[in-house]
Amino acid sequence: MSKDLDPIAEARRQWEAHGWESAAPGMTAVTTLVRVHQILIERIERALAPFGLTFARFEILRLLGFSRRGRLPMGKIGERLQVHPASVTSAVKRLERDGLLRRTQDEVDGRIVLAELSDAGRRLLEPATAAVNAVFEDLGLSGNEVDDLISLLDRVRHANGDGTLP
Amino acid sequence: MSKDLDPIAEARRQWEAHGWESAAPGMTAVTTLVRVHQILIERIERALAPFGLTFARFEILRLLGFSRRGRLPMGKIGERLQVHPASVTSAVKRLERDGLLRRTQDEVDGRIVLAELSDAGRRLLEPATAAVNAVFEDLGLSGNEVDDLISLLDRVRHANGDGTLP
DNA sequence: GCCTGATATTTTGATGTCCAAAGACCTGGA
DNA sequence: TCCAGGTCTTTGGACATCAAAATATCAGGC
Incomplete structure (x- = not known):
């Protein structure tokens, strides 16, 4: 028997019981999103573990793989992946340690460091x-539902000034 | 002019260009969710910063505030918030350092540590x-959209064995 | 009344994220 | 030419998360 109710449903009940009805749906949405994020990252990390990769490092390798010469400036990487420059530095450091890429200097601009596959x-x-795609292919939703989810998330994203800047 | 396109749209294009059409929608959904997660956490952290709190610490205080005597065992906290026990230890340590709670021993079971507001x-x-609720009240979606988002996220969550265990 | 196995918590070590500040290097104007 | 301001990257610090090992305590069976 599951003696404990779903923690998120429980939180929502508490919110409503304390008179925060106007915030309860948003709280529930955010809490559920945080949980789903946790679940999905966990699945992806598990899929990548056999390759000695984390999701953050995989994203960098994948991005480099898309580029013409297999190399990009550090700053460009952070921009495309939308993470802080310092995060790129630390991930690239580990990828280099594992021999999956090397760092070189740009020949014209000495400030720029290139990460090269x-x-x-x-x-x-x-x-x-392929391992990551297996996760992407099975989120537990139908094709239409995945599209709906993307639309809703995009609305939140753009409502917060992401993606389309004037 | 915005010289760079939306990074997520760009990623989707790459996925499709490489023949991974079946994984492209899922990749887009996951990437967008990760980004929205990042945006929302950032908004919440900014709302809590004036109080010297992080989201993780706020959640613990909030949970204790809901309990009868304002105290709960460490294990129970991790269970309700669905975070690793080690995370509870570290957050509670900082909350105690800041004088927002104290740790006491359970009188009957010596293994149990109680965090008390x-x-x-x-x-x-x-x-x-109130500060966090202000964020929850304005996600940039209509009431119906918030409900739809919760439904879709719940389907992903339950499809991955969360919430309803046999 | 004691072991032995189970339970609760903490510690340790690796990763990742962000911010702020420092360090290099580039560029344009005096 | 040379310097001042701007750009790119790294460093150092604070947090958070997870996994696994170490500790401490409880509880049931002989």
Whole structure:
């Protein structure tokens, strides 16, 4: 027997019981989103573990794999992945340690550091991508539902000034 | 002019260009969810910063505030908030450092550590909750959309064995 | 009344995120 | 030419999360 109710349903009940009805739906949405985020990241990390990769590092390798010469400036990476420059530095450091990429200097602009895919990194990319795609292909929703979810999330995203700047 | 396109739209294009059409919608949904998560957490953290609280710490105080005597065992806290026991230990340590709660031993079971709200913690709770609720009340969606979002997220959550265990 | 296994918590170590500040390097104007 | 301001990256610090190992305590069976 499940003696404990769903923690999120319980939280919503508490919110309503304390008179915060106007915030209860938003609280529930945010709390559920945080939980789903946790679940999905966990699934992805588990899929990548056999390759010695984390999601953050996979994203960098994947991005480099898309680029012409397999290399991009640090700043560009942070921009595309929408993470802080310091996060890029630390992830790239570990990828370099594992021999999946190397860092080189830009020849014209000495400030710029380029992260460049190594052969080992490139080899890892295909099977790792397949593993992650297996997760993406089965979120537990129908095709239409996935589209609806994307639409709703996009509305929240754009309502907060993301994606489309004037 | 916005020289760069939306990074998520760009990622989707790459996925489709590489023949991963079946995974592209899921990739887009997950990437968008991760981004929205980032945006919402950022908004909440900013709302809580004036109180010297992070979201993780606020959740613990809020949970204690709901309990009868303002105290709960460490394990129970992790269970309700669905976070790792080690996370509870570290957050509670900082809350105690800031005088917002104190740790006591359970009188019957010596293994159990109780976190108990202090007066300062209780005082902080009301305005901090109001600040967070202001974020919850304005996600940029209509009431119906919020409900739809909750439904879809719940389907993902339950499809991954969360909430309703046999 | 004691072991032994189960339970509760903390510690440790690795990762990741962000911010603020420091360090390099570039560029344009005096 | 040279310097001042701007750009790119890294560093150091604070937090948070997870996994696994270490501790401490309880509880049931012989």
